[in-house]
Amino acid sequence: MAALSSGGQIALAFVGGFLAALLVMAVVAFSFLRSSDAYGLGHWKLNAKMPLSTMWMNLGYWTNAKGEPIHDFEEACSTLLRNILDRAGILNQPGGRPQQPPRSLAVLDLGFGCGDQTFELVRLTRPERGWDAFRYVGLTLSRVQIQAARRCVAREQLLAAADNGPDADSFQLFCADAARPGTWDERTRAAVEALADERYAERWLLALDCLYHFKPSRRPVFEYAARRLRANSMAFDLVLNENASFGDKLRMRAVGVMMGCPVDTFLTEKEYLDQLVECGYDRESSTISDISEHVFSGVSGFIDSQERALSQYSVTLGGYKLAGRLFEWFGRSKVVKAVIVVARTREDADLSSS
Numbered sequence: 599m600a601a602l603s604s605g606g607q608i609a610l611a612f613v614g615g616f617l618a619a620l621l622v623m624a625v626v627a628f629s630f631l632r633s634s635d636a637y638g639l640g641h642w643k644l645n646a647k648m649p650l651s652t653m654w655m656n657l658g659y660w661t662n663a664k665g666e667p668i669h670d671f672e673e674a675c676s677t678l679l680r681n682i683l684d685r686a687g688i689l690n691q692p693g694g695r696p697q698q699p700p701r702s703l704a705v706l707d708l709g710f711g712c713g714d715q716t717f718e719l720v721r722l723t724r725p726e727r728g729w730d731a732f733r734y735v736g737l738t739l740s741r742v743q744i745q746a747a748r749r750c751v752a753r754e755q756l757l758a759a760a761d762n763g764p765d766a767d768s769f770q771l772f773c774a775d776a777a778r779p780g781t782w783d784e785r786t787r788a789a790v791e792a793l794a795d796e797r798y799a800e801r802w803l804l805a806l807d808c809l810y811h812f813k814p815s816r817r818p819v820f821e822y823a824a825r826r827l828r829a830n831s832m833a834f835d836l837v838l839n840e841n842a843s844f845g846d847k848l849r850m851r852a853v854g855v856m857m858g859c860p861v862d863t864f865l866t867e868k869e870y871l872d873q874l875v876e877c878g879y880d881r882e883s884s885t886i887s888d889i890s891e892h893v894f895s896g897v898s899g900f901i902d903s904q905e906r907a908l909s910q911y912s913v914t915l916g917g918y919k920l921a922g923r924l925f926e927w928f929g930r931s932k933v934v935k936a937v938i939v940v941a942r943t944r945e946d947a948d949l950s951s952s
């Protein structure tokens with residue numbers, strides 16, 4: 599009898615809990631339907647076209663080939679990639695290089711983001727541009743970004759399949775700390791080391807707007823690329839202006855720490871070049887080109903205009919607004935320079951001078 603009554607109590611508590619949950623759900627639904635937002639502008643979420651066509655995230659190069667300003671984020675980000683490839687001598691024109699043999703390319707791409715640069719590279723190294731072999735390994739720290747990149751690659755591959763696109767084995771994406779080659783698991787290491795295959799006459803490390811995050815420093819991966827893969831390096835990076843005031847340099851170090859970078863991540867041009875040489879790159883044929891005038895004012899102006907556009911839908915850019923102010927300060931104070939780095943291994947430099 600006692601057991602029956604405790605069973606009844608449990609059932610009663612269960613029904614009570616269920617009814618309470620129903621009540622809460624009803625209150626939430628009621629307040630949502632009565633809220634002004636249901637017929638405000640919140641339904642932009644329903645109108646946004648998914649999936650987003652790109653998910654680039656770099657500082658961009660905000661001037662086009664005709665010298666006109668760029669106003670579009672996707673265009674600025676992909677133009678930055680093209681500028682890096684161009685300075686590295688990889689950007690063949692459509693139609694290839696008349697009278698020249700086809701070229702073969704292996705790329706180790708660090709911090710590849712959500713896959714946009716992966717496919718941009720695939721497009722730019724197609725046979726009609728004079729390339730007959732392409733192999734690509736991408737490394738990123740972010741699990742959510744690798745998932746987004748895999749979706750992007752699968753989508754693009756479907757589109758490219760009809761158009762004789764590259765085979766799926768020619769590019770591989772891994773979640774790994776690119777700054778610390780010693781931590782790579784066996785699969786990642788094997789895929790990266792396969793890039794050293796001599797079938798790929800041109801081997802490159804690519805780092806598009808990520809090296810200043812690398813802990814403990816850029817050194818281990820530069821050394822690995824130069825000595826183990828015999829790969830040249832091309833990158834977009836930030837270098838400290840040796841003429842900046844002591845106060846600005848100090849502020850810049852604090853900004854770096856706030857961004858989660860090592861405290862000494864921002865090197866002057868000379869320190870950067872010395873580090874490349876110590877890692878196995880050739881001083882004479884390596885270049886660091888200042889492109890600040892095409893970067894900082896463009897990206898900070900774009901962030902302002904995007905904030906204004908989004909505010910019409912009551913959406914705010916949040917933390918990106920602070921980033922915009924910082925980029926504006928970088929441009930105005932010239933405390934750091936936005937640069938394209940192209941470094942050739944000593945062996946490659948020897949070959950090109952012989």
Ligand SMILES: C[S@@+](CC[C@H](N)C(=O)[O-])C[C@H]1O[C@@H](n2cnc3c(N)ncnc32)[C@H](O)[C@@H]1O
Nearest residue numbers: 654655656709710711738739775776777806808
């Ligand atoms: C500014 S985003 C650039 C993304 C991409 N390159 C683009 O242009 O859209 C920096 C990227 O570097 C990646 N990253 C930072 N540190 C890394 C590390 N140690 N290893 C691998 N990826 C890293 C981040 O996950 C992020 O995707």
